[in-house]
Amino acid sequence: MAVLDIKDVTKIFGGTVAVERFNLTVADGELVCLLGPSGSGKSTLLRMIGGFETATSGVIAIDGEDVTRVPPERRPTGMVFQSHALWTHMNVFKNLAFGLKLRRLPPAEIKDRVEAVLEQVGLAGYGQRQTHQLSGGQQQRVALARSLVLEPKILLLDEPFASLDQHLRERLREEVRDLQQRLKITTLFVTHGQDEALALADRIVVLRAGRSEQIDPPDVVYRAPATPFVAGFIGTMNLIDGVVEGGVFRHPGLDLAMPVADGPATLAVRPEALGIAAATSAAAVIHRVTDYGTHAIVDIDLADGLRLKAMAPDARAWAAGTAVALSPQAFAVYRDNVAIHRAGA
């Protein structure tokens, strides 16, 4: 039961601006993913919410209460670190009980709560294990349980599964989603994996160099990226720079009519929305066809060397060296970092 409010938060380390004028409100029980390339300020933002960094300016409030300068031990937040950060000199039970002991709970209740949370993360009976006797996935589960056992108002996860293999990561991701929905806990999840963000989030915040580029539900971020950066960052996207003249977008090998004022523009087309047909002009030539069974990805070289990707239903219909004509079915057009036209989506 908690709402998180971040207002105009900036963090400057010496000379580097890590987070710049960031605004976000996370609703009660919502799961928001912070997504962005390395160094975009995701961890810094999360650490400011957890109290491990102090915002240079701006306000962070939980349930309306300003916590900007409150130390971490007095914040109702729980953080799960990428490197699990379990206390190696304590066994699993003691790791989970430490926070409860600090709250002076009676031993019987501590035992009950630790056992309950171990059950929740699927590690019932692991209390007496030493942390180094656990697998990577189990260690991360214990780290998650260590936060959950204190019933934080806000759960913060900083790339918690980044060090695990793909398979385990997907499974734990599902488990976190289930737990989060069951407990209805307000959650911020940092990742730089777009698939993770798309699979988990109620809303995605796309960060770039400390600024938020877009804050929207996953389908909107995917289908209607607000900026060329978001378009290129989420999923596969063909970004084609060109010029609009008299209502026609022009790039060598690709002309496209659109109701847009004259000037430079960037055309963004997903591979699945880029239609191809056999043609005689050599302006666009197939470089390679990759067969994925269910579909094929066709790499196409334009005359100026730009390589595009198109999705085709059947690999056998196409061969390298064939000249093709391109017809974008759904696309967006960007100018000055904002979308000025969308079609077909």
Place this chain on the structure above:
Amino acid sequence: MIKARTDWTGLFFAAALTVVIVFPLLIVGTWAFTNVWRYPSVIPQEFGLKYWAATTARADVWTSITMSLSLASVVTLLSAVICLPAAFAFARLEFPGRNILFFSFLAGQAFPKFGLLVAIAGIFLNLNLIGTFWGVILIQLVGTLLFMIWIPVAAFQSVDRRMEEAARDVGASPLRVFWSITMPQAGPTIAAAVLLNFVGTFYETEGAWLIGAPGIRTLPVLMISFINNQPVIQYGAVLSVLLWLPSFIALLFARRIIGSGSFARGFGG
């Protein structure tokens, strides 16, 4: 079945160690329990505890043992009180002059120690510290600074900051984090440093002799004078066997620390 191959490298090192360390120890040990051993006999003519009785009957031996123990204890304690907080500050805090100060501790050990001691002795002479208990304490304290700062700094630095943050996160105050997370993590390494410090101070002779003479006589200093002034080898041998004691005790402690497994865990193992 595959026959285990002979580990020649291991054997060589074992042999070398035997010659260099065990052999002299064996000879000294034998001398300590020998009543008569005349050239050219390979083994002593007569074993016995005669010289143990003679040595332990001497008052100067007992005063020097007590002196050495109290010196080593006081120096170790003072050194820990001074160095551990300093090490924590070096490891964790940013303050002006931090690097220069840290380096100066190392630099102090880079120069020939004896020359330094002579210079210090000159100063101590003016301060009336020559031949006093606290004069020796002071000089030996200086000798411990390097390892009592260097090793703990490394120990504190190797504690995972995320672990400490995680403890803050679940509600521990900074002091509590230090007590419950940082110390247990760095503890085994620091305990080893303190132990080494104690043993090192116990055996320290240069400072103890130069500053302490003639008033203060530690066990090693006494042993040297025995060896220099006594035609009877056994006195020196008995004392040197006595001197092994702190090493054995230290080794026992070290074994307990290492054997408990907390040692490896302290290193993140």
